[in-house]
Amino acid sequence: MQKIIITQKRIISKINVILLLTVFFFILFGFPNPSFSQAFIQDSTGIDIYGDFRFRFEQDWNSETSTGNERDDRARARVRGRIGIKIRPNKAFEFEARLRSGNKNSQQSPHVTIADFSNNSTGKKDVIFDKYNFKLNRNNFWLWGGRNELPIWKQNELLWDDDATIMGGALGFRNFFLGKNGNLSFNTGYALLPDGMIEDSGEIEFAQFVYSRNINDATLFAAAGGLLAMQGEDNAVTNLLSGNDSRDYVIWIGNLQLNTKKSAIPLSLGFDFFYNSKSYSDSDLVGTPTGTDNDDTEGYVFQIRLGNLKKKGNWLIGYSFADIEALAVNASYAQDDWMRWGSATQTRASDFKGHEIRVGTVLPLKWKMLLRLYSVESKNNPEDGNRLRIDFNRKF
Numbered sequence: 001m002q003k004i005i006i007t008q009k010r011i012i013s014k015i016n017v018i019l020l021l022t023v024f025f026f027i028l029f030g031f032p033n034p035s036f037s038q039a040f041i042q043d044s045t046g047i048d049i050y051g052d053f054r055f056r057f058e059q060d061w062n063s064e065t066s067t068g069n070e071r072d073d074r075a076r077a078r079v080r081g082r083i084g085i086k087i088r089p090n091k092a093f094e095f096e097a098r099l100r101s102g103n104k105n106s107q108q109s110p111h112v113t114i115a116d117f118s119n120n121s122t123g124k125k126d127v128i129f130d131k132y133n134f135k136l137n138r139n140n141f142w143l144w145g146g147r148n149e150l151p152i153w154k155q156n157e158l159l160w161d162d163d164a165t166i167m168g169g170a171l172g173f174r175n176f177f178l179g180k181n182g183n184l185s186f187n188t189g190y191a192l193l194p195d196g197m198i199e200d201s202g203e204i205e206f207a208q209f210v211y212s213r214n215i216n217d218a219t220l221f222a223a224a225g226g227l228l229a230m231q232g233e234d235n236a237v238t239n240l241l242s243g244n245d246s247r248d249y250v251i252w253i254g255n256l257q258l259n260t261k262k263s264a265i266p267l268s269l270g271f272d273f274f275y276n277s278k279s280y281s282d283s284d285l286v287g288t289p290t291g292t293d294n295d296d297t298e299g300y301v302f303q304i305r306l307g308n309l310k311k312k313g314n315w316l317i318g319y320s321f322a323d324i325e326a327l328a329v330n331a332s333y334a335q336d337d338w339m340r341w342g343s344a345t346q347t348r349a350s351d352f353k354g355h356e357i358r359v360g361t362v363l364p365l366k367w368k369m370l371l372r373l374y375s376v377e378s379k380n381n382p383e384d385g386n387r388l389r390i391d392f393n394r395k396f
């Protein structure tokens with residue numbers, strides 16, 4: 001019986017690798033009959049097959065653990081592949097499904113390590129559905145149900161990682177006219193929180209207002225306010241770290257943005273503020289970094305971007321500063337870019353302050369290159385580190 005189980009696992013593993021390679025093949029060399037797809041895209045009905053591919057080089061150095069021990073420096077090559085399909089029977093309805101690479105135990109990352117130059121394990125190479133949903137669009141009203149990205153307006157992933165898709169439903173209204181050059185949008189919804197890409201652990205309810213206003217022909221001001229309320233679930237976790245399986249969060253969000261997208265050199269300034277109003281007892285802090293206080297519940301982000309990456313020869317430079325206390329965000333669903341804290345499949349993306357510098361350009365054949373340098377330190381323990389990432393991205 002044990003031999004049969006082992007054989008089945010090996011067969012499933014081989015099937016996953018074959019699917020993964022198939023995804024990468026289509027992304028690298030193109031999809032069959034692309035003109036068929038494009039014809040339907042232009043008409044807003046029919047079938048749209050899409051995808052993207054990423055090659056990443058990543059270097060981590062000068063990093064310490066939460067106990068102050070030095071981590072070995074690490075260099076690795078990683079890839080990401082995603083392929084999806086959208087079916088539009090008419091202009092109001094859409095059905096979508098998407099496959100992604102990555103480890104099925106990670107809700108934060110679809111990346112696969114293909115070479116670890118420090119002789120570490122390269123990890124699992126699964127292929128998983130991260131989206132499957134239906135959508136309805138009617139004038140200024142929209143709704144969807146199924147598995148999809150969290151539908152909130154945001155400037156970065158320091159509150160919520162784009163890869164952490166949720167299972168539930170959402171609806172909203174957009175582009176309400178408010179005086180001269182002003183618009184207001186609203187979205188809300190309910191969903192189950194992912195625990196890896198297969199299981200779920202807890203629930204989320206969310207709501208957000210977004211106001212935008214054209215100051216002049218080239219300058220746009222935007223402001224948003226919202227709430228993410230998350231309820232944990234005892235004894236349901238299989239992957240989440242830091243006690244995020246059972247802990248509740250009530251996170252209030254404020255965002256401001258000023259940009260000049262239509263100018264010769266586009267400039268964007270952004271500010272985000274997060275405040276978790278949930279009251280915690282000492283027992284609620286189990287799993288958080290050593291030294292965490294009950295009121296470590298605030299975070300903010302400042303960022304500036306100059307340029308854009310819309311067409312060949314474009315360039316972009318940017319800087320961000322983030323100060324995120326341990327309980328300001330749910331670290332199991334925030335970004336996994338800034339640090340290597342956590343496990344092979346889960347990043348503990350809170351309790352830090354640090355910097356990001358980014359430089360990007362658009363290369364021939366629609367490839368985009370983005371270099372990002374991170375330097376972070378923990379707010380409550382010796383953990384810190386530096387990271388360099390160079391991404392080559394291609395959408396299809």
